[in-house]
Amino acid sequence: MDLAVIGAGVMGSWTAYLARQGGRTVALLDAYGAGHPRATSGDETRLTRAAHGGDALYTRWSRQSLETWRRFADERGVRLFVPSGLLWFAHREGAFEAESIATFDAQVVPYERLEPDELRRRWPQLGVSDGMRFALYEPEGGVLMARQGCREVVAAFAELGGSFDCSVARPARTDGRRLLEIATTGHGTMSAGQFVFACGPWLPRLFPDLLWDVIRVTKQDVVLVGPAAGDRRFHAEAVPAWADYDAGYYGVPAIDDHGFKVGPDRYGPLFDPSNGERVVDAESIRLARAYLRRRFPDLSQAPVVETRVCQYETTRDAHFLIAQHPDWDNVWLVGGGSGHGYKHGPRIGEYVLARLDGVPEGDQDGDDERRFRIGPRSPGSAARTGGDEMARAWELF
Numbered sequence: 001m002d003l004a005v006i007g008a009g010v011m012g013s014w015t016a017y018l019a020r021q022g023g024r025t026v027a028l029l030d031a032y033g034a035g036h037p038r039a040t041s042g043d044e045t046r047l048t049r050a051a052h053g054g055d056a057l058y059t060r061w062s063r064q065s066l067e068t069w070r071r072f073a074d075e076r077g078v079r080l081f082v083p084s085g086l087l088w089f090a091h092r093e094g095a096f097e098a099e100s101i102a103t104f105d106a107q108v109v110p111y112e113r114l115e116p117d118e119l120r121r122r123w124p125q126l127g128v129s130d131g132m133r134f135a136l137y138e139p140e141g142g143v144l145m146a147r148q149g150c151r152e153v154v155a156a157f158a159e160l161g162g163s164f165d166c167s168v169a170r171p172a173r174t175d176g177r178r179l180l181e182i183a184t185t186g187h188g189t190m191s192a193g194q195f196v197f198a199c200g201p202w203l204p205r206l207f208p209d210l211l212w213d214v215i216r217v218t219k220q221d222v223v224l225v226g227p228a229a230g231d232r233r234f235h236a237e238a239v240p241a242w243a244d245y246d247a248g249y250y251g252v253p254a255i256d257d258h259g260f261k262v263g264p265d266r267y268g269p270l271f272d273p274s275n276g277e278r279v280v281d282a283e284s285i286r287l288a289r290a291y292l293r294r295r296f297p298d299l300s301q302a303p304v305v306e307t308r309v310c311q312y313e314t315t316r317d318a319h320f321l322i323a324q325h326p327d328w329d330n331v332w333l334v335g336g337g338s339g340h341g342y343k344h345g346p347r348i349g350e351y352v353l354a355r356l357d358g359v360p361e362g363d364q365d366g367d368d369e370r371r372f373r374i375g376p377r378s379p380g381s382a383a384r385t386g387g388d389e390m391a392r393a394w395e396l397f
């Protein structure tokens with residue numbers, strides 16, 4: 001076996017699929033299956049957006065990845081992307097949205113800057129009077145079907161002859177600077193030339209000495225409210241996906257007649273991804289409603305029709321972790337999605353493979369790649385909603 005990938009979330013599944021496509025023999029293992037409800041990639045939907053403030057790398061990666069998601073979905077004859085567009089609600093000039101516009105200009109990314117009157121005209125269901133300076137509209141943005149995406153990538157991997165198993169794995173026999181085998185619950189030991197541990201929120205448990213202080217795993221509540229009977233104004237055909245950087249909220253319009261999703265972007269308590277009860281707090285529902293009152297007033301009294309508890313596995317600066325194990329040259333640790341990793345799955349897979357092939361750090365995207373190291377890291381927000389407040393909150397755990 002050339003490569004064993006442990007973890008079939010978005011990062012592991014794309015890594016395994018692309019490796020198999022490139023001709024490697026690959027085993028992919030997951031403790032619970034692909035796209036299961038405990039995995040961070042296992043929710044129904046995830047936003048895809050190019051705006052990352054002044055961060056050129058994530059802007060480029062998200063667009064490259066979206067192209068791959070779209071091509072892959074077309075090849076498979078499935079819908080993995082809902083092209084709803086994406087709106088950023090800007091509270092002020094000169095902040096995240098304006099920085100994103102400068103990056104868009106440099107990378108020739110399509111966008112519109114919309115003033116409140118234009119917003120009112122285009123989407124009368126929006127509340128724009130309270131704290132809205134302008135909006136940044138990304139016509140290319142939208143929603144990825146997350147759980148289904150993982151399952152489809154794993155199915156494509158298996159069709160190419162990749163081996164996928166439901167099994168728990170941990171590092172086992174070593175020889176000097178090489179890991180020789182993993183121990184699995186299903187198949188005894190398994191040897192491979194290289195190993196990728198893409199274990200999302202389980203990484204700190206698997207490598208506690210190395211990663212316990214690098215990745216924090218927190219409970220994240222998501223609330224879906226149901227528009228009134230016959231009201232299609234909050235479905236993806238009628239209103240874009242949206243994010244509010246300064247307020248720390250994001251949301252997904254109703255898709256396939258599910259509810260309208262609102263995520264209050266603040267860290268919940270530390271969370272056990274295996275055994276944590278996935279029941280949302282009343283406070284999360286209160287916060288979601290308070291936000292709806294401002295931006296989507298006609299939904300503020302809408303009933304909660306679904307809830308979801310996921311977990312963030314966040315690094316100190318919210319940059320991903322893609323790093324060689326310090327003791328074993330043939331082992332890579334991949335994760336630290338930090339609340340924004342799903343959309344980048346295809347590009348992360350490509351990047352990991354380049355690193356497995358020994359392409360040196362910095363060759364693909366300049367010195368930006370240093371961001372993915374284990375540490376040391378400084379507090380930061382890495383271009384995700386919640387910004388500096390989230391960076392400060394991380395330090396309090």
Ligand SMILES: Cc1cc2nc3c(=O)[nH]c(=O)nc-3n(C[C@H](O)[C@H](O)[C@H](O)COP(=O)(O)OP(=O)(O)OC[C@H]3O[C@@H](n4cnc5c(N)ncnc54)[C@H](O)[C@@H]3O)c2cc1C
Pocket residue numbers: 006007008009010011012029030031032033034035036038039040041042045046047048167168169170198199200201202203206220221222263310311312334335336337338339340341342343344
């Ligand atoms: C509420 C919320 C909203 C988010 N919104 C967005 C968004 O809008 N856009 C976006 O791009 N990203 C978003 N994210 C982030 C994104 O979902 C994650 O960054 C991404 O899904 C992480 O993928 P992963 O493959 O690293 O981890 P996971 O999906 O958790 O996959 C890890 C897998 O490893 C397996 N595993 C673990 N340990 C073992 C073991 N020992 N043996 C075998 N298998 C093992 C697990 O079973 C799991 O399936 C959000 C996250 C949350 C929680």
